[in-house]
Amino acid sequence: MSTTPDTPVTAPIADPVGIPPGVTTARAAGLVACRRCGRVNAGRAVRCQRCHGPIRSRDTQSLQKVWAWLIAGLIAYIPANVYPMLITASLFQYDEQTIVGGVIELIHYGNYGIAGIVFAASVMIPVGKFIAIAYLAISVQRGRPANAHRRHKLYDVVEFIGRWSMIDVFVVAILSALVQLKAVATINPGIAALSFALSVIFTMLSAMAFDPRLIWDAEGPTAHE
Amino acid sequence: MKHRPASATFFVDRRPLIGIMPLPPLEDLIACPHCDTLHIDAPVPPGSIARCKRCGVVLFAPRKQALTQLLSLSIAGVILLVAAISFPFIDIDAMGFENQTSVLNAVTAFSEGRGVPLAVAVALFIIVLPMVRLLALIYAIGPLVTGHRPRRGAHVAFAMTEQLRPWAMAEIFMVGVSVALVKIVGLATVTIGPAFWAFVVLVIITLFNDRVMSRLSIWKALEREGAV
Structure with missing residues (x-):
């Protein structure tokens, strides 16, 4: 990501509160903005004039939902790593493979690039996401005004990247559909495939429940001065 | 990096807005979906990008057709x-x-x-x-x-x-x-x-x-x- 010279995105350092001078929020002006279409509505509106969606100044239950989905995602991530993802049966052997086992096998056969992709999608992204969402939620709960820009970027990355964890689920789906060669070899999905898919879905919902406006609230005036 | 034409979305000055000046009509405002910052919704010429002044999220990136x-x-x-x-x-x-x-x-x-x-x-x-x-x-x-x-x-x-x-x-x-x-x-x-x-x-x-x-x-x- 790069920024164009004409559109400053960083707040001036000189400003003590960290909010750029001359900036006001819809909330500070006593209005309610729609997160879906950007329309600004009168303070007491509950439906957006433009897109007819439900609106509220801040989603007060946002963090509760974030934590609930995040914990569900964490719980589902445990069986996803313990149980086999892929069950391979061929003429001479029966093999159960976990997520990490699959990565190790790819390394063993020298497919370092593919091993890297699978490891990133199935281990690094989910774990990183758990930590990132928890960090964002905690920082908002404590009302920390510091480095809002970095936290906002983190939120953007988490929102964008979460769905890519699904790669391994699709790999299992394709392999088990394709490799059904009677006596020679069959591949079937293990329990972990489903729990991993659920874990990804739950953490995506967790990230979506987060109201990014909360990141900025601690920084600037949220009411009339 | 291509140099883009200037952004045409201007942000609202805080003090006049709250204190002296009456608020512009609500349909002439746009709020950033990510940080709630108010902007005046001026037309953005095709090919240019209007970002939020505070958090940098792209608000409008109109193109021809x-x-x-x-x-x-x-x-x-x-x-x-x-x-x-x-x-x-x-x-x-x-x-x-x-x-x-x-x-x-x-x-x-x-x-x-x-x-x-x-x-x-x-x-x-x-x-x-x-x-x-x-x-x-x-x-x-x-x-x-x-x-x-x-x-x-x-x-x-x-x-x-x-x-x-x-x-x-x-x-x-x-x-x-x-x-x-x-x-x-x-x-x-x-x-x-x-x-x-x-x-x-x-x-x-x-x-x-x-x-x-x-x-x-x-x-x-x-x-x-x-x-x-």
Whole structure:
């Protein structure tokens, strides 16, 4: 990501509160903005004039939902790593493979690039996401005004990247559909495939429940001065 | 880095707004969806990008003929998706045992026992949701392109398009396919069918679609044309 010279995105350092001078929020002006279409509505509106969606100044239950989905995602991530993802049966052997086992096998056969992709999608992204969402939620709960820009970027990355964890689920789906060669070899999905898919879905919902406006609230005036 | 023309969205000065000056009409304002900062919604010339002054999120990135492009890409997407589902996808052959799979087969292959929930999820992510999303988009913006009044429920359809965006996973599926192919190569001979290429093009179209789409502009257009 790069920024164009004409559109400053960083707040001036000189400003003590960290909010750029001359900036006001819809909330500070006593209005309610729609997160879906950007329309600004009168303070007491509950439906957006433009897109007819439900609106509220801040989603007060946002963090509760974030934590609930995040914990569900964490719980589902445990069986996803313990149980086999892929069950391979061929003429001479029966093999159960976990997520990490699959990565190790790819390394063993020298497919370092593919091993890297699978490891990133199935281990690094989910774990990183758990930590990132928890960090964002905690920082908002404590009302920390510091480095809002970095936290906002983190939120953007988490929102964008979460769905890519699904790669391994699709790999299992394709392999088990394709490799059904009677006596020679069959591949079937293990329990972990489903729990991993659920874990990804739950953490995506967790990230979506987060109201990014909360990141900025601690920084600037949220009411009339 | 290409130097872009100046942003045409100006932010509201705090003090005059709260203190002395009366508020501009609400439809002339736009609030950043990420940080709630108010901006005056001035027209943005095509080709330039208007970012939020505070958090830097792209608010408007209008292009010439964006809606027409979006509509034609979406129609092409529907056709490709139908092709990608029905034609043979991948064909493998190991010691004389052959198995040909279409995407539909891939989904229905484990339609018994433990695989069912997984099959449903995969079907949703790679067939149903992408299709619903494309059709809803065509429904919502079609009349805007041809200069007609938006259809009934156009805003519901467009809201759905936006909400389904993260759940339509065609591009992720294709990366999964590539990984799966690498894993099988040692085991069997793999032949790639026409559906595979249909899917590749579909992914490219989807990426283009997301680039061309300026969702705040579409919402404004729907409001302007009197969507109900």
